[in-house]
Amino acid sequence: MSLSRSINAAIGIGLVIFYAAGSGIWVSSADQWYRSLNAPSWQPPDWIFGVIWPYNFIVLGISSVIVSQKLSAKLSLAWVAIFAFSVICALTWAYQFYKPHNLSAASIALTLAALSTIPLLIIAYKASVPIFIALVPYQLWVITASFLSWGYSQRN
16 A cells, blocks of 8 residues: 555544544533433434444444555545545534534534535445445434434424
8 A cells, every 4th residue: 555545544544533532522412401402203212323423433444444445546535535524514513513502503514514425435435335335324324413403403
């Protein structure tokens, strides 16, 4: 693997760590404010969050390495750039939702994160069909979370 591909893989893994840490700083479903919100009727049970996020973080890290190993440096760099944008949007959601409680701004940010998963899936497909399949739950989760966020925004 070339140096640029190794760097892209390392950046991808670093982004996963940054994503997990940032989420851990801001997201708290035990927060009294959060518990006081009018939740959408189709809100998943809390345990689902504890299952899906570790899965997503692991798959995103593995995907970053596989994409960097199997695709050109240009596509690998595109993966890293789009993934970085997606992480920034997702963390913007976490901050906007849980800190200033700006539910509309949070929903917009998460919608952008969900949209950015589309090119990530396309790039992943070019690298590995199994990785593409493994990433589909991440895309579905972020789409679901964006709809949930809009549901909270409309109800509160």
